[in-house]
Amino acid sequence: xxxPKDVDQETHVALAKFLFNGAWKLIGLExxxxxxxxxxxxxAHAARxxxxxxxxxxxxxxxxxxxLARVYALAGDVDRSRHYxxxxxxxxxxxxxxxxxxxxxxxxxxxxxxxxxxxxTRRAEIALADAALTRVTDAEDRSIIENDLRDLRD
Numbered sequence: 253x254x255x256p257k258d259v260d261q262e263t264h265v266a267l268a269k270f271l272f273n274g275a276w277k278l279i280g281l282e283x284x285x286x287x288x289x290x291x292x293x294x295x296a297h298a299a300r301x302x303x304x305x306x307x308x309x310x311x312x313x314x315x316x317x318x319x320l321a322r323v324y325a326l327a328g329d330v331d332r333s334r335h336y337x338x339x340x341x342x343x344x345x346x347x348x349x350x351x352x353x354x355x356x357x358x359x360x361x362x363x364x365x366x367x368x369x370x371x372x373t374r375r376a377e378i379a380l381a382d383a384a385l386t387r388v389t390d391a392e393d394r395s396i397i398e399n400d401l402r403d404l405r406d
Contacts, residue, residue, distance in 0.1 A: 264306035
């Protein structure tokens with residue numbers, strides 16, 4: 253059997269983008285079958301893998317970690333959701349990423365808290381996300397996160 257060729261960086265980046273968007277389509281569904289939930293999880297993990305394999309920078313990796321936190325919350329797995337929210341927040345703070353990445357991490361923590369039924373943590377994380385949003389200068393970036401937070405508020 254011939255040995256497969258290595259995948260080049262350009263292909264990894266293209267796959268990462270394609271898979272991230274594919275996971276996002278599943279995130280956007282009102283309801284998901286168990287098979288769609290599994291596909292959503294695998295797709296988000298594959299996107300994260302390809303960003304890492306492409307040598308993606310801290311922002312790409314943090315956003316991929318955020319997406320993993322989101323899909324695990326949607327799948328009802330609070331512990332895994334929190335795990336990826338921690339990775340996103342740590343990467344954002346350690347690398348001085350844009351404040352919208354920090355706000356997104358807190359949104360992910362709030363979403364996990366909502367799934368867990370932890371109203372106090374949900375409110376605290378929303379407040380932290382709101383605080384980070386005050387430092388976001390791009391109106392479109394801010395609007396995206398505000399929309400994500402809307403369904404988490406009381």
